Amino acid sequence: MAARKILMITGDFTEDYETMVPFQTLLTVGHIVHAVCPGKKAGQTVATSIHDFEGDQTYTEKRGHNFTLNATFAEVDPADYDALVIPGGRAPEYLRLEAGVIAAVRHFFEAGKPVAAICHGAQLLSAARVIEGRTVSAYPACRPEVELAGATYADIAIDAAITDGNLVTAPAWPAHPAWLGQFLDVLAARDTTRQAA
DSSP: OOOOEEEEEOOTTEEHHHHHHHHHHHHHTTOEEEEEOTTOOTTOEEEEEEEEOSSSSSOEEEEEEEEEOOSOGGGOOGGGOSEEEEOOBSHHHHHTTOHHHHHHHHHHHHTTOOEEEEGGGHHHHHHHTOOTTOEEOOOGGGHHHHHHTTOEEOOOOTTOOEEETTEEEESSGGGHHHHHHHHHHHHHHHHHHHHHO
């Protein structure tokens, strides 16, 4: 597969695994990944949180690592990127209030580019109003937002993922093998489509 240029939109208290693992995995297989956060520059960090499933009625939350951004949100143009990754955690809750983030998310859907969102990343998809008529997975607590945005909520296992066209979603970080595997398949299929054209 040819190297693709991928934008990751993240922010403070993004979920640690859902940020670090896809960022490192996509780099490992040869893609270029630019991680950005509104209001921050390349070289600055976002705080991460670790969400775990320990038998309580919801996930527990602990302080994670600092994740270093390698690009500046104000300087990137979504049109320059082949795909988008949206991690979960607390960041999507406030990132959806940023007009520039919403515009960026909409660009990838309007252009039919691959998008991978996990866990609370669905909050950005719902706010951008890009999932109407789609089948979307997310953390179960985000189900009302997914459905209010006109999508069908995919009630799948926590370690599963689902692909609907160019969109790959999953409920939480235990799904990384399925989620990232399906996202890589979508990226590879886009390569095949480009070659055929």
